Amino acid sequence: MAVSEQPTRQTWQDLLYEKLFHNYIWQSIFRSGYPNTPRNQMLVVATNVFLHLHPTRIHRTHVKITHTYCLGGLTFFMFLGLTVTGAMLMFYYVPSVNRAYTDIQTLQTSVQFGQLMRNMHRWMAHAMVLLVFMHMMRVFYTGAYKPPREFNWVVGVVLLVLTLLLSFTGYLLPWDQLAYWAITVGTNMVGSAPIFGPKVRFMLIGGFSVDQAGLIRFYTLHVIGLPLLAAVFMAVHFWRIRRDGGLARPL
Amino acid sequence: MATAVQAARPAGAAARPRREREEEVLVWPDLLFPEFIAAVVFTMTFLVLSTAANAPLLEMANSNLTPNPSKAPWYFLNLQELLLHMNPALAGVIVPTVAILLLMAVPYFDGDHEGQGVWFGTPNAVKIMAFSAIYSTVATVALILYDSLKFDQVWQMITGHHMPAWAQGLAGIQHGIQWPSWSLNIPYLPFNLHLMDSDFRTLDFPYFLSQILIPIGTMAILPLVLIWICRRWDPTRRGAMVAFFTGFMASWVVLTVIGTAFRGEGLQLLPVWDVWNIMA
Ligand code: HEM
Numbered sequence: 001m002a003v004s005e006q007p008t009r010q011t012w013q014d015l016l017y018e019k020l021f022h023n024y025i026w027q028s029i030f031r032s033g034y035p036n037t038p039r040n041q042m043l044v045v046a047t048n049v050f051l052h053l054h055p056t057r058i059h060r061t062h063v064k065i066t067h068t069y070c071l072g073g074l075t076f077f078m079f080l081g082l083t084v085t086g087a088m089l090m091f092y093y094v095p096s097v098n099r100a101y102t103d104i105q106t107l108q109t110s111v112q113f114g115q116l117m118r119n120m121h122r123w124m125a126h127a128m129v130l131l132v133f134m135h136m137m138r139v140f141y142t143g144a145y146k147p148p149r150e151f152n153w154v155v156g157v158v159l160l161v162l163t164l165l166l167s168f169t170g171y172l173l174p175w176d177q178l179a180y181w182a183i184t185v186g187t188n189m190v191g192s193a194p195i196f197g198p199k200v201r202f203m204l205i206g207g208f209s210v211d212q213a214g215l216i217r218f219y220t221l222h223v224i225g226l227p228l229l230a231a232v233f234m235a236v237h238f239w240r241i242r243r244d245g246g247l248a249r250p251l
Numbered sequence: 252m253a254t255a256v257q258a259a260r261p262a263g264a265a266a267r268p269r270r271e272r273e274e275e276v277l278v279w280p281d282l283l284f285p286e287f288i289a290a291v292v293f294t295m296t297f298l299v300l301s302t303a304a305n306a307p308l309l310e311m312a313n314s315n316l317t318p319n320p321s322k323a324p325w326y327f328l329n330l331q332e333l334l335l336h337m338n339p340a341l342a343g344v345i346v347p348t349v350a351i352l353l354l355m356a357v358p359y360f361d362g363d364h365e366g367q368g369v370w371f372g373t374p375n376a377v378k379i380m381a382f383s384a385i386y387s388t389v390a391t392v393a394l395i396l397y398d399s400l401k402f403d404q405v406w407q408m409i410t411g412h413h414m415p416a417w418a419q420g421l422a423g424i425q426h427g428i429q430w431p432s433w434s435l436n437i438p439y440l441p442f443n444l445h446l447m448d449s450d451f452r453t454l455d456f457p458y459f460l461s462q463i464l465i466p467i468g469t470m471a472i473l474p475l476v477l478i479w480i481c482r483r484w485d486p487t488r489r490g491a492m493v494a495f496f497t498g499f500m501a502s503w504v505v506l507t508v509i510g511t512a513f514r515g516e517g518l519q520l521l522p523v524w525d526v527w528n529i530m531a
Contacts (some may be wrong), residue, residue, distance in 0.1 A: 041279040054282060057275040063282050067370075070289045075288055081297070101311040108308070118299035127297070129326050133500075140357075140496050141380070143366040143373070143489065150358035155356045164326060171324050180312035181321040189323070189330060189343030194449045197344065209314060248368035 053238050055246060062247045067142070071135035075163075076234065078128035083227065085121040093173070095219035097212045099177035121155055125167050132163045144248035152240040162230045169222035172215060183218070184210050290336045290363035310442075320518050328510030329503055335423060335518060336398045337457075346470070350499070357496065361488040364449040375484035376493050382484075383477060387501035390473055397508060399520045474498055 019131035020026065021034040032043035042056040061067055092107045092114065094100065136156065139145060145153035172183040187210065191201035206213025241247065276282075323331050333342035366372030371380070396402060402417045406412070413419065416427025434456040444451040474495055481494040515521045 035279050038277060038452075042275050045278050045283075051279075051283070054278045056278055057272075058282055059280050060274055060276050060281075061368075063276060064284065065285060070285065073286055074289060074293060081294070097312075104308060108305075115305065116298075116301050119304065119306050120297050122306035123297055123300050123304070137500065141376075141493075142368060142370050144368060145358040145361075146364055146367045147358070147362055150362070153358045154355045157351060160352060167326065168324060174308055175312045176307075177309040177312055177318055178307060180314070181318055182323050185321050185331065186323040186327055189327075189334065189339070192339035193344035194340050195446050197340065197449075199447055202519070242346060250368045250372065251364045 047217075053242075055242065058246065059249060060092060061249065069134075069138060071131055071138050075128060075131045075135050078124050078131060079230065079234070081124045082121060082128065085117050085124065086223065088117045089121055090223060095173065095215050097175060097215055100173065102217065104174045121221070125170060128163055129167055132160050135245075136160060142248065146248065148244050149240075149248060152244060155237045155240065159230065159233050159237060162226055162233060166222065166226045166230065169218040169226060172210070172218045174223065175215065180210060183214070295503035319516050320514060322514070325507065325511050328514075329506035332395070332506045332510035332514070336395070338462040341463060341466060351433075354499075357492060361492045363488070365487060365489045373485055373489045373493070375488065375490070379481045379484050379490060379493045380497045382481065384501045386474075386480075387478055387498040388505050391502045391505040392509075394469065395520070401520070421461040421465065424465070425457045428457070430457045 027033075030044065031047045032040045035044040037043040045051045045054055045056045089107070089190065092111060093103045104118070107118060109115075139153065139156065168183075168186060172179045183205075187201050187205055190204065191197045193200065202208065204214070204217065205211075206217050257478060320326060330343055330347060333346060336342070366376065371377050396421045400420050403414045406414045416423040419427060437456055438456040439454050440452050442452075477498050478491045478494050481490055483492070484490065509520075512526050513521045513523075515525065
C-alpha cells in the first residue's frame with residue numbers, strides 16, 4: 001500500500017482530514033476517502049456513477065489535449081447544457097400556435113434570466129452541431145474508426161444525424177417567421193422524395209402545411225423523443241469506447 | 252501532474268505487461284482536471300456570448316407572407332444549395348441518404364490498422380488532405396458558377412456573344428437545345444405504375460439528362476478522379492479514404508457557405524462585394 005496513507009505523525013491537518021473524510025456519513029456517500037492518494041483516486045473514479053464512464057487509468061498520449069481536443073466530451077457537455085437550459089424554457093413555453101410566439105416574447109421581456117436561458121440554449125445548439133462535425137473529423141484523421149471500433153463510428157454517425165434532427169425540430173418552436181419558413185423549406189425537401197416523400201412529409205407535420213399538428217409533433221420529438229434516443233445512443237457510444245479498449249492507439 | 256500508477260499496484264499483480272502500465276496515468280487528476288477546466292471555460296464562454304448576443308426572434312409566423320429568400324437552418328443550406336442545381340428528390344433526399352450511408356461504411360472499406368490512433372498517421376496524409384480540400388473547393392465553386400450562368404456572363408463581356416446553350420448551364424442543356432419532341436415524352440413502362448403519389452410512365456429526357464444524369468455523373472466521377480490522382484501519394488485504402496472524406500467535408504463546407512452567405516433575394520448568387528455589404 002502507498003506509504004502516504006500511513007502518516008508517521010498526526011498533525012492538525014491530518015486530524016481535520018480524518019474527521020472530514022473518514023467519518024461515517026462521508027463514507028456512506030462516497031465509499032472512498034478524499035482522492036489524494038493513488039488508491040483513493042482510482043476508487044473514486046471506479047465507484048462514482050458519474051465518473052465511472054471513465055477508466056481508472058488511461059494511456060498518457062490520450063490525455064494530451066491535442067489528441068482529442070476534448071471534442072467528443074465538449075459535444076456531450078453541450079448536450080447536458082442544452083438539457084438544463086431546455087428544461088428551464090419548458091416552464092414558460094406552451095406549444096400552441098396561439099401562444100408559442102408570445103410565450104417566447106414574454107420569456108425574453110418578463111422572466112428573470114429568461115432571455116439569457118434562451119440565448120444559451122440557442123448558441124449551445126449551434127455549437128453542438130459544429131462540435132459534432134469537428135469531433136467526427138478528429139476521429140477520422142486520427143484513424144480511430146478502424147477495427148474494433150467500426151461499429152462505434154456507425155453509432156457516431158447516428159448521433160450526428162440525431163444532433164441535426166434535434167436542432168431542426170427545435171428551430172420551429174419559437175413560431176416566428178424564421179422558424180416557420182425554415183421548417184416549411186426543410187420539410188418540402190423531404191416531400192420531394194419519390195414514392196414515400198409526400199407521405200413522410202404528411203406524417204412529419206401532421207398535415208399538408210406546417211400548423212398546430214406540426215408544432216406539437218416537433219415539440220414532442222424535440223423535448224422527449226430525440227433526446228431519449230440520443231441519450232441511448234450516447235450510452236452505447238461511451239460503453240463501446242470502454243469495451244473497445246479505450247481510445248485508439250497505434251499497434 | 253502525472254502520478255505514477257505503480258505505487259498503487261500490489262506487488263506481483265501485473266495483469267498486463269509492465270511496460271504498458273508504465274505508459275498509463277491516473278484518470279483523476281490527469282483526465283478529470285482538463286475535462287473540468289474545459290467545462291468551466293465553455294460555460295463561461297456561453298454565458299458571455301449569451302449576454303452579448305440575443306437569439307433572433309422575428310415577426311410571428313405568417314403562412315401568407317413568404318420571406319424572400321426563405322432558407323432552411325444553416326446546416327441544411329448545403330442541401331438547399333444542391334436543390335438549385337438538380338432534381339429535388341436527388342438533392343433533398345437521395346444525396347444526403349447516400350452520403351450518410353457512405354460515411355457509415357468508411358470503416359468497412361478501410362479495415363486495416365494503418366495510421367490508427369495518431370494524427371495523419373499514413374504516408375502523405377497531410378498532402379492528400381490539402382490537395383483534396385483544394386480540388387474539391389475549386390470543383391464545387393466552379394460547378395456552382397457554371398450552373399449560375401457566370402461563365403457565360405464573363406464570356407459575353409469578353410467576346411460579346413453568348414456561349415452555346417449546352418455550355419451555359421444545366422438549364423441551357425434542358426431548354427436551350429432543340430430537342431426532338433418525342434424525346435420529351437418517352438414511354439418506358441407499358442402500363443401506368445402509380446406508386447402512392449408518384450407516377451412512372453414517361454420520361455422527359457432533357458430533364459432527366461440535365462437534372463439527374465449529369466449531376467449523378469458529376470458527383471460520381473469527380474471523387475473517383477480525385478482518388479485516382481491521390482493514388483500516387485498513397486495507394487492504400489486509407490489514402491483513398493483520406494482523399495474521399497476530405498473532399499466530402501470540403502464540398503459540404505463550400506455548399507453551406509455559399510447557401511448561407513452568397514444567396515440573396517430569389518436565391519440569386521451574390522457577388523462577394525454584396526456579401527460584405529449585407530454583413531456590414
Ligand atoms: C452527440 C454526438 C457525439 C458525442 C457526444 C460523442 C462523444 C464521444 C466522446 C466523449 C469520445 C471520447 C474521445 C473524444 O472525446 O474524442 C468519443 C470517441 C469516439 N467517437 Fe464520438 N461522439 C459523438 C459523435 C460521434 C460521431 C459523429 C462520430 C463519427 C462519425 C463518432 C465516432 C467516435 C469514435 C470512433 C470514437 C473513438 C475514438 C478513439 O478511439 O480515439 N462520434 N465520442
